[in-house]
Amino acid sequence: MSAPLPTPPEPPPVRDDEAWERLYLERTWAPKKGLIGWLSEVHHTEIGKRYIITAFVFFLLGGIEALLMRWQLSGPEKQVMGPDLYNQVFTMHGSTMMFLFAVPMMEGVGLYLVPLMIGTRNAAFPRLNAFGYWTYLIGGLLLYGGFLLNVGPDAGWFSYVPLAGPQYSPGKRVDIWAQMITFTELAGLAGAVNLIVTVFKHRAPGMSLNRMPLFVWAMLVKSFMVVFAMPAVMVASTSLAMDRLIGTHFFNAAEGGDALLWQHLFWFFGHPEVYIIFIPALGMLSSILAVFTRRQVFGYLPVVLSMVSIGFIGFGLWVHHMFATGLPQLGQSFFTAASLMVALPSGVQIFCWLATLWGGRLWLKLPLYWVLAFFAVFVTGGLTGVMLGTYSVDQQVHDTHFVVAHFHYVLIGGAVFPLFGGLYYWFPKITGRMLGERLGKWNFWTFFLGFNLTFFPLHFLGMMGMPRRVYTYGVERGWQPLNLLATVGAVIMAVSITLLLVNIFWSLKRGEVAGNDPWGADTLEWGTTSPPPSYNFLHLPTVRGRYARWTAAEDQPVVTGVRSDRKEVLVTRLLDAAPDHRAELPGPTLWPLWVALATGVMFIMVIFTPWGIVVGGVLLFITLTGWFWPRPPYKEELAPEQPS
Amino acid sequence: MSPPRRTLDVSHLPTFAFGHRDPLWWGVTGLMAIESTAFVLMLASYFYIRGNYAHFPPTALPFYVKVVAAVITGVMLLSAVPIHYANRAALKGRLRGMRWGLALGSLLGFVVVALRIVEFLWIGFRWDTHAYGSIFWFIVGMHTVHTLSGSLEDLLLLGVLFKGPVEEKHLVDVHTNGRYWFFVVASWLPIYVILYLDPAVLAS
Numbered sequence: 042m043s044a045p046l047p048t049p050p051e052p053p054p055v056r057d058d059e060a061w062e063r064l065y066l067e068r069t070w071a072p073k074k075g076l077i078g079w080l081s082e083v084h085h086t087e088i089g090k091r092y093i094i095t096a097f098v099f100f101l102l103g104g105i106e107a108l109l110m111r112w113q114l115s116g117p118e119k120q121v122m123g124p125d126l127y128n129q130v131f132t133m134h135g136s137t138m139m140f141l142f143a144v145p146m147m148e149g150v151g152l153y154l155v156p157l158m159i160g161t162r163n164a165a166f167p168r169l170n171a172f173g174y175w176t177y178l179i180g181g182l183l184l185y186g187g188f189l190l191n192v193g194p195d196a197g198w199f200s201y202v203p204l205a206g207p208q209y210s211p212g213k214r215v216d217i218w219a220q221m222i223t224f225t226e227l228a229g230l231a232g233a234v235n236l237i238v239t240v241f242k243h244r245a246p247g248m249s250l251n252r253m254p255l256f257v258w259a260m261l262v263k264s265f266m267v268v269f270a271m272p273a274v275m276v277a278s279t280s281l282a283m284d285r286l287i288g289t290h291f292f293n294a295a296e297g298g299d300a301l302l303w304q305h306l307f308w309f310f311g312h313p314e315v316y317i318i319f320i321p322a323l324g325m326l327s328s329i330l331a332v333f334t335r336r337q338v339f340g341y342l343p344v345v346l347s348m349v350s351i352g353f354i355g356f357g358l359w360v361h362h363m364f365a366t367g368l369p370q371l372g373q374s375f376f377t378a379a380s381l382m383v384a385l386p387s388g389v390q391i392f393c394w395l396a397t398l399w400g401g402r403l404w405l406k407l408p409l410y411w412v413l414a415f416f417a418v419f420v421t422g423g424l425t426g427v428m429l430g431t432y433s434v435d436q437q438v439h440d441t442h443f444v445v446a447h448f449h450y451v452l453i454g455g456a457v458f459p460l461f462g463g464l465y466y467w468f469p470k471i472t473g474r475m476l477g478e479r480l481g482k483w484n485f486w487t488f489f490l491g492f493n494l495t496f497f498p499l500h501f502l503g504m505m506g507m508p509r510r511v512y513t514y515g516v517e518r519g520w521q522p523l524n525l526l527a528t529v530g531a532v533i534m535a536v537s538i539t540l541l542l543v544n545i546f547w548s549l550k551r552g553e554v555a556g557n558d559p560w561g562a563d564t565l566e567w568g569t570t571s572p573p574p575s576y577n578f579l580h581l582p583t584v585r586g587r588y589a590r591w592t593a594a595e596d597q598p599v600v601t602g603v604r605s606d607r608k609e610v611l612v613t614r615l616l617d618a619a620p621d622h623r624a625e626l627p628g629p630t631l632w633p634l635w636v637a638l639a640t641g642v643m644f645i646m647v648i649f650t651p652w653g654i655v656v657g658g659v660l661l662f663i664t665l666t667g668w669f670w671p672r673p674p675y676k677e678e679l680a681p682e683q684p685s
Numbered sequence: 686m687s688p689p690r691r692t693l694d695v696s697h698l699p700t701f702a703f704g705h706r707d708p709l710w711w712g713v714t715g716l717m718a719i720e721s722t723a724f725v726l727m728l729a730s731y732f733y734i735r736g737n738y739a740h741f742p743p744t745a746l747p748f749y750v751k752v753v754a755a756v757i758t759g760v761m762l763l764s765a766v767p768i769h770y771a772n773r774a775a776l777k778g779r780l781r782g783m784r785w786g787l788a789l790g791s792l793l794g795f796v797v798v799a800l801r802i803v804e805f806l807w808i809g810f811r812w813d814t815h816a817y818g819s820i821f822w823f824i825v826g827m828h829t830v831h832t833l834s835g836s837l838e839d840l841l842l843l844g845v846l847f848k849g850p851v852e853e854k855h856l857v858d859v860h861t862n863g864r865y866w867f868f869v870v871a872s873w874l875p876i877y878v879i880l881y882l883d884p885a886v887l888a889s
């Protein structure tokens with residue numbers, strides 16, 4: 042790639058000549074080579090891929106933990122694990138799935154796809170992207186490092202105080218959990234700001250807000266929710282860490298603190314979190330639906346509006362996780378009403394999609410399979426959700442396996458099914474090859490079957506009184522048959538995931554070559570090669586309708602005049618995406634990695650000594666200075682006055 | 686593919702822009718949204734904890750601490766003036782104005798940090814004395830971290846402005862940095878009112 046290029050005779054910054062243009066772009070956007078090059082990567086496709094792969098590895102780890110739990114629960118009084126290990130394993134499973142799999146996975150898919158879908162060359166803040174990835178990775182390694190050293194957290198994925206406080210959880214376990222949270226939330230926030238600004242300022246000319254693909258809308262709403270939800274859990278986890286490490290009393294009732302404060306802060310984040318996972322999945326779903334019904338999604342405006350209103354209502358629901366804590370009457374009614382209200386926009390969306398299916402000619406390919414299954418599974422989860430949103434029912438089944446069944450129906454139905462649909466749909470774009478069809482069908486049917494077999498019986502077990510988070514049960518309870526059934530289901534799911542892995546590795550080598558656009562799809566990412574080049578598009582596109590590629594004119598204009606000898610991109614206006622100015626993006630650099638490591642030193646060292654703040658602070662200042670120090674200047678972009 | 690027939694030429698467009706046309710402006714706005722949310726939630730926690738006390742505050746704020754806090758608020762507000770001046774200079778590309786504005790602004794920022802240290806030395810309770818102490822130190826401490834990092838950022842920019850060469854986009858950086866400083870100042874005001882001007886605290 043860095044092979045010496047023939048020097049053009051007289052190098053004008055822009056030429057109308059495709060071959061020269063490509064040559065320039067390739068040289069300008071080429072990543073660095075070798076290990077250093079790998080570590081200094083800042084392009085959104087590469088960072089996005091890393092997020093996706095890392096999150097998938099955590100999904101597998103969380104899945105192994107789930108299997109261990111199902112093995113332990115497959116019969117009464119089994120001895121696969123003792124109570125202490127079981128506590129660690131369900132905490133690890135929950136924390137992994139929520140913080141290290143679901144959220145980063147959605148983030149990764151967004152970071153990979155959004156800049157392509159809106160027709161630009163990279164995300165708005167490439168280095169922030171790299172920083173986010175490294176912090177996320179450090180957080181995940183911290184959690185699993187701790188687990189391997191037998192300091193895995195054991196107070197549940199939401200670490201309620203006082204159990205998680207200094208008195209009842211001595212040792213370092215919960216500290217590791219709290220710091221992992223801080224890391225991953227930092228990464229989440231970095232990614233969210235990046236996505237928001239990319240969507241606001243880098244859309245292709247003509248892609249006004251009301252022409253944005255639904256997927257981009259979903260990512261935008263999700264990112265806004267991250268911005269307003271994640272600070273809550275950072276405040277919470279920092280307070281918890283301080284209670285444990287330097288003797289503050291935020292949650293210590295004896296000194297004026299309050300244990301319920303933790304629950305408020307946590308769920309103020311925790312409930313929106315569910316939508317942070319779910320809304321991107323809706324975006325994937327909308328993309329897939331449009332393409333495989335061969336028509337525009339019914340009711341663009343209602344779908345966008347309901348996504349936005351879910352975004353708002355999602356912040357008014359947190360207290361329904363606390364119905365069992367004894368709330369004032371008014372609070373109970375208010376939050377019950379709010380919880381039921383969220384069913385309205387969800388309903389609007391479901392009906393819009395059903396209408397899309399109704400009027401379309403279904404092209405039954407694998408992505409659509411997962412979407413159709415989503416409807417079945419998610420609606421089931423939604424129904425139990427309406428039940429649980431009612432104060433009186435919640436009082437009955439709170440903390441039983443009924444709840445476990447409910448949230449797995451919503452989380453797996455609402456996020457994992459669309460995600461796998463998305464995997465089958467976008468795999469050709471990311472890798473250039475199609476996933477195998479036959480294995481794919483096996484993968485789908487075993488997963489669907491295994492999933493229902495695992496989780497449907499848990500509804501009954503819950504109503505029979507089987508509590509969650511308890512490592513075993515007595516023979517006399519009569520819970521054995523249903524539990525065994527659930528475990529068999531989990532094994533079938535494991536087989537299914539193995540098939541998926543086989544399919545992925547097989548297809549990477551042997552899969553059918555996809556070409557630019559195997560599905561005849563509407564969004565811009567399908568207009569470039571698969572996988573996309575390091576500069577995304579040879580010519581930056583323009584747009585004149587909602588379904589960019591379906592509505593493009595025969596001679597749809599392309600953008601020229603963006604320099605190809607620098608990493609320049611077009612900045613457009615927020616509402617109408619009219620061209621505004623050109624901006625240069627930074628290239629590969631190691632600074633984000635150093636800053637992430639400095640952050641890592643700070644957060645991990647404070648677990649052991651408050652000096653971590655000082656050491657980390659100094660390191661951060663040094664590394665941030667390196668990050669922000671200007672590159673060598675361009676003559677023609679100097680300010681009017683210069684230091685003498 | 687045949688070569689595209691129509692093109693949209695953007696080569697005449699500028700390579701930088703001030704204000705909300707600039708992507709970094711939005712990035713910093715996002716940062717401010719995040720930090721405002723964090724401060725609001727910390728203040729909400731403060732009220733939550735306040736409600737747990739029959740007698741509030743559990744430890745009175747000494748008179749001279751109240752005075753120091755008032756002085757800090759004054760200096761904070763004052764620091765916005767040179768920064769505003771630096772912003773104006775940035776719009777016009779005037780080097781001297783930016784240098785003076787940033788230098789004075791960061792100096793006042795460091796004065797605030799120094800006064801804060803005095804305040805904390807005199808305040809008479811620690812973060813581990815009671816929950817009131819915890820949340821008080823948390824909020825004020827977090828704000829001090831922002832003041833400190835904002836002032837250091839000013840210094841960094843000053844370094845660029847003195848060493849040169851200065852590019853057009855550095856003018857935008859100065860402007861964006863100034864706007865962030867306004868945020869630091871503005872976020873102090875509700876904190877000051879809630880933590881120090883609460884009638885119960887004033888009367889203690």
Ligand code: HEM
Nearest residue numbers: 107110111131132135138139143197198452509510511531
């Ligand atoms: C793939 C198959 C999965 C299986 C077999 C499974 C199984 C389980 C089991 C057995 C428990 C513990 C029940 C108990 O309280 O004793 C559990 C808890 C949990 N699972 Fe899963 N799970 C799976 C996937 C997921 C996914 C994809 C997510 C999230 C996206 C998830 C999120 C959670 C959470 C948050 C908890 C609660 C942990 C806690 O109590 O702190 N699970 N799961």
